[in-house]
Structures are given as structure tokens and as C-alpha cells.
Amino acid sequence: MTDSKLIELFRSLTTRQRSRFGEFLESPYFNKSGDCIRLYRHIQKYAPDFTHAQLSKKAVLKKLDSEKPPDEKTLAYLAGKLMQLAETFLTIEAMLSDEWRRQMTLVRQYRELNLARHYRSARADMEKYLEKLPHRNIDFYREQLFAERLLYDHSDRNQRGFNEQLQTSADALDVYYIAEKLRYACEMLNYEAVLNIHYRIAYLEDVLNWSAGEAYAQVPPIQVYRCLVLMLRSPEEPALFEKARELIAKTEQHFSDAERKQFYTLLLNYCTRRINRFGDARFLKEHLEINKLLLQNGLMLEDGHIPPWDYTNIVAAGIKTEQAEWTRQFIETYRSKLPAQYADNTYRYNLAQYHYFMKNYGDAQHSLLQVETSDVLLNVTVRSLLIKIYCETEQDELLHSYLEATRIFLHRNQLLDPQLKRQMQKFVEFTAKFGKVMPGDRERFHELLAQLPPASEMMHREWLAAQIRSKAER
Numbered sequence: 118m119t120d121s122k123l124i125e126l127f128r129s130l131t132t133r134q135r136s137r138f139g140e141f142l143e144s145p146y147f148n149k150s151g152d153c154i155r156l157y158r159h160i161q162k163y164a165p166d167f168t169h170a171q172l173s174k175k176a177v178l179k180k181l182d183s184e185k186p187p188d189e190k191t192l193a194y195l196a197g198k199l200m201q202l203a204e205t206f207l208t209i210e211a212m213l214s215d216e217w218r219r220q221m222t223l224v225r226q227y228r229e230l231n232l233a234r235h236y237r238s239a240r241a242d243m244e245k246y247l248e249k250l251p252h253r254n255i256d257f258y259r260e261q262l263f264a265e266r267l268l269y270d271h272s273d274r275n276q277r278g279f280n281e282q283l284q285t286s287a288d289a290l291d292v293y294y295i296a297e298k299l300r301y302a303c304e305m306l307n308y309e310a311v312l313n314i315h316y317r318i319a320y321l322e323d324v325l326n327w328s329a330g331e332a333y334a335q336v337p338p339i340q341v342y343r344c345l346v347l348m349l350r351s352p353e354e355p356a357l358f359e360k361a362r363e364l365i366a367k368t369e370q371h372f373s374d375a376e377r378k379q380f381y382t383l384l385l386n387y388c389t390r391r392i393n394r395f396g397d398a399r400f401l402k403e404h405l406e407i408n409k410l411l412l413q414n415g416l417m418l419e420d421g422h423i424p425p426w427d428y429t430n431i432v433a434a435g436i437k438t439e440q441a442e443w444t445r446q447f448i449e450t451y452r453s454k455l456p457a458q459y460a461d462n463t464y465r466y467n468l469a470q471y472h473y474f475m476k477n478y479g480d481a482q483h484s485l486l487q488v489e490t491s492d493v494l495l496n497v498t499v500r501s502l503l504i505k506i507y508c509e510t511e512q513d514e515l516l517h518s519y520l521e522a523t524r525i526f527l528h529r530n531q532l533l534d535p536q537l538k539r540q541m542q543k544f545v546e547f548t549a550k551f552g553k554v555m556p557g558d559r560e561r562f563h564e565l566l567a568q569l570p571p572a573s574e575m576m577h578r579e580w581l582a583a584q585i586r587s588k589a590e591r
Contacts, residue, residue, distance in 0.1 A: 118160075118174055118177060118196070119167060119172050122200060123199060123200045124160070124167045124172065126200070127160065127161075127164070127167055128165065128166070128167050132165070135164060137206075137210070138157070138203065138206050139158075139161065141206045141209075142154050142157055142202060147202065147205065147206075150198060152181075152183045153195060153198055153199050153202060155181060155182055156177075156181060156192075156195050156196070156199055157199060159171075160172065174189060174192060177192060183195075216246065217246060217260060220239065220242060220243040220246055221264065221267060223239045223243075224236065224239045224271075225267065227239050228271050236271075243264060244264070247260060247261060247264055252370075252371050252372055253337050253338075253371040254338050254371055254372045254373060255297055255338045256373075258289070258292050258293045258296055259293050261289050261292075261293075262286075262289040262292075262293045265282070265285050265286040266286050266289075266290075268282050268285075268286070269283055269285075269286040292333065295324055295327055295333065295339055296336065296338040296339045296342060298320075298321075298324045299338075299342035299343055299345075299346055300338070300342050301318075302324070302342070302346050303342055303346055303349065305318055306318075306346065306349035306350060307349060307383055307386060310349065310352070310386065311386060321346075328340075337371040338371075338372075340368070341364055341365060341368060341372075341380065344360055344361040345380070345383055347361075348360075348361045348387060349383070352387065352390050352394065352395075353395070355391065355397070355400075358384065358388075358391075358403075362403075362407075365380045374414075374415075377414070377416060378411065378416045381407050381410065385407055387400075388400040388407070389404070392404070398437075401438050402434075402438050404434050405434040405435055405440070412451075418454060422454055422455065422456045423451050423454045423455060425456065425459040425463040428451060428455060428463055429463065429467055429470075431447060432444055432448060432467040432470055432471065435447060436470060436471065441471070441475060444471055445471055448464070448468055452464045461489075462488050462489055462490075462492075462495060465485070465488045466485065466495065466498065466499060468480075469482075469484035469485045469488075469499075473502060473505070478506050478509065481502070482503070485499050485503050485506075493530065493533050494533075496526075497533065497541055500519075500523050500526070500541075501541070501576065501577060504516065504519060504523070504548060505577070505580060507519060508548065508551075508552070508584060513552065516548075517549070517552060520545055520548060521549075523541075524542070524549075527541055527542050527545065539574070540574060541576050543570055543574055543576070544575050544576040544577050544578075544581070547565070547568075547569060547570075547575065547581060550565055551565060551581065551584065551585060554588070556588070556591065557591070562585050562588055562589035563589055566582060566585045566586065566589070569582060569585075
């Protein structure tokens with residue numbers, strides 16, 4: 118039974134949930150089967166892993182003190198029944214934890230029972246609860262739509278005059294649809310930019326025109342998502358980024374932490390596109406400032422940890438914007454926030470990045486040689502930085518041998534992304550050619566500079582070009 122859906126479900130429950138499920142089973146309103154209770158008590162003994170040998174079918178059949186002598190067919194039936202009860206339990210727990218759903222359900226029930234006083238009281242409580250919701254985000258407007266629709270359903274459908282509730286219900290639908298449509302468009306446009314795929318976004322122009330209307334000027338999610346859509350559609354217009362960033366800062370109190378993080382992630386992705394596609398170095402600082410804001414507001418951490426690549430990207434942005442002191446402080450402060458399995462390698466690599474920037478080549482080299490490079494991407498980044506250090510410190514013999522070792526590593530590695538692999542191979546190839554040019558051979562240096570592939574085809578092109586120019590000028 119240890120690989121059954123039932124046991125898999127029990128493994129995912131917390132201790133408190135398993136305890137409450139036990140209480141749930143004891144209620145005759147939900148369960149009248151004593152055998153289901155006995156089966157659960159036996160299974161529960163082996164929480165939380167549920168991998169004990171006593172959970173095999175044969176062992177359970179021997180241990181199960183049922184009303185009738187059990188067999189495999191009976192056990193399968195009981196397990197299926199217990200699974201159904203567990204699903205009912207989860208549904209009820211979800212309903213009990215959702216006060217808004219309970220309020221709406223109660224309003225509906227009182228209406229169906231024709232209890233006018235009870236209905237009016239429950240309806241007032243529902244409306245008060247809606248107004249007290251902390252955010253004015255899409256979730257709020259969705260709940261408002263459901264509430265307005267519920268009230269319209271309970272209005273007099275036979276009246277011949279103007280039904281105000283019908284109008285407010287239709288208006289609520291418009292607000293929710295436009296906001297949600299714009300949110301979907303944001304996600305689609307973002308994925309198109311990041312993954313080079315294409316989505317069909319129906320009626321987007323119409324929705325953008327509608328959302329510009331005065332009726333929606335004070336609806337925060339419509340205005341924020343509208344700005345983000347316009348920004349994502351036109352990466353060549355940085356003014357749209359500035360408008361979106363300002364609007365997000367102005368309205369962020371209306372949104373949950375998860376939504377705010379999503380907004381800032383879209384801004385970060387835009388910054389990355391401006392840097393990579395347009396070479397706009399100004400957005401390096403924008404990228405770093407947004408990350409600082411995420412750190413300050415506690416939005417960067419996931420389950421109390423900072424993702425390793427976020428940590429690395431922040432260090433890179435800090436170095437490139439020449440904020441050395443802040444970067445070193447960040448490296449040390451957030452070291453303890455890295456996931457344990459990545460902490461040492463991520464810290465050492467980024468400390469090496471910092472030392473390299475400060476031209477402390479010995480410290481950088483020492484840190485890099487302590488990094489365990491089982492991760493293929495980390496292996497490539499460590500090799501790239503070591504090559505730069507050997508080159509800049511003129512450790513020629515070490516440079517040539519390490520370039521050859523890296524060439525062999527790339528040739529044999531089958532896990533690396535093909536495009537990244539080709540870019541790294543070009544970097545190794547041309548760095549090796551650079552290392553073989555005799556000092557003072559300016560003509561050969563200039564020839565090599567002219568032969569360099571574009572940045573899209575070779576990693577670290579600008580670094581190598583700078584090294585070639587420096588040698589050519591000597």
C-alpha cells in the first residue's frame with residue numbers, strides 16, 4: 118500500500134491535518150464505517166513517512182481487526198472509501214478556512230429557505246466583509262463580481278422597470294474581465310519575450326482601448342496591468358518602463374506580496390531585455406535598484422531562502438554598476454539565506470566575482486578553486502572567470518593548459534545547452550588564438566580583433582576585445 122494514492126495523500130498532510138482527519142472519521146455524520154476508522158488508525162501509526170513494512174497489503178490484512186475477515190477485495194474497498202472520506206475532509210477544511218465562501222453560501226441558503234430577516238443580516242455581513250478585504254486586486258474584483266451576481270439572482274426578475282442590480286452585476290463583470298484579460302496578456306507577452314514562443318492574444322487591442330476609459334481609471338489592477346502590457350509590447354520605448362514602475366510603486370498597497378513580486382519580476386525581465394538586446398547599460402542600475410527593493414520588502418526570499426541565481430545576478434549587477442561596498446556587504450549578509458545545498462559554492466563563486474572586480478586576482482583564484490563544479494552551468498561560469506584571471510595575470514602556461522582542458526570538457530559534455538556550448542567554444546577558441554600572438558605584433562592583434570564573432574555567437578566578446586586592444590596598444 119505504500120505507493121498507493123491514499124498513502125501519498127497522507128504523507129502530504131501535516132500532523133494537525135492528520136489529527137483532524139481522525140476526528141472527522143469519528144463523526145457518524147460523515148462516516149459510519151468502523152472498519153474505515155480501524156484502517157486509518159493502523160495506517161496512522163507509521164506517520165509521517167508511511168514506509169513501514171506493516172503497511173504492505175499482507176501485513177495490513179493480518180493486523181486489521183475488522184468486523185468481517187478481510188481479504189484483498191475488502192481492503193481495496195476500504196482504502197477507496199477512506200480516500201473518498203479524505204477528499205471530503207479536504208473540501209470541508211477548505212470551505213471552513215474561506216470565510217468569504219461561507220458568507221456567500223449562507224446568503225444563498227437563507228434565500229432558498231425564504232428566511233427574509235436572516236437573508237438581510239447575512240447579506241449585510243457579506244457586503245461588510247467584501248469592503249474590509251485588504252487589497253483592491255483582481256481577486257477583490259472577482260469576489261465582487263460573484264457577490265453582485267448572487268444579489269442579481271436574488272432580485273425580482275419579473276419587474277418591468279430598470280433593475281439596478283442587473284446593471285451593477287454587468288459592470289462588475291466588465292471590470293473583472295478587463296483586469297483578468299490584461300493579466301493573461303502580461304504573462305503571455307512575458308513568455309514570448311523570454312522563451313521565443315508565440316501566443317494568440319485575442320481582442321487585446323479592444324481591451325487596451327476599453328481599459329483607457331475613465332470608468333476604469335481608479336481600478337488599480339486594470340491600470341497596472343495595462344501599463345505592463347504596453348511596456349512588454351514595446352521594449353524599444355523605455356518611457357513605458359518608467360511609467361509602469363512609478364504606477365506600481367504608487368498602487369502597491371492594493372496588491373498582495375505575490376502580485377507585487379510578479380510585477381517587479383516583469384520589470385526585471387524588461388531590464389534584462391534592454392541590457393541584452395539594446396546594450397542599454399542604464400538598465401543595470403534599474404535592475405539592481407529593483408532587486409534592492411525586493412530585498413528590503415522581503416519579497417526576494419522563497420521559503421526563507423534567496424534563490425542562488427538571484428543572488429548571483431544581484432552580485433553581477435552590483436559589480437557592473439561599481440557599487441563594490443554594497444555588493445560585498447550583500448554577499449556576506451545573504452550568504453546565510455542561500456539554500457544549504459547551494460550555499461558554499463554560490464558564496465565562493467560570487468566572492469570570486471567580487472575579488473576579480475577589485476583586481477584581487479589571488480583571492481579570486483583561491484575562491485574559484487574551492488568551488489565544486491558538479492552543476493554544468495556553474496562549471497562554465499567558473500571556467501570563464503578562471504580563464505580571464507589567467508589571461509589578465511599573464512599566467513601563460515596555466516592559461517594554455519586550462520583552455521585545452523576546457524575545450525575537451527565542452528566537446529565531451531552533452532548536458533550543456535547547444536547554443537551556450539557553441540558560444541563558450543568560440544570564447545575558448547579565440548582566447549587561445551589571442552594567447553599565441555607574440556607581444557608587439559600589432560598587425561596580428563588587429564586582425565584577430567576584426568575576426569571576432571558577434572556577441573550573440575561568442576561569450577565574453579567585449580572582455581576579449583578589450584584585452585586584444587590593450588595588447589595592441591603596447
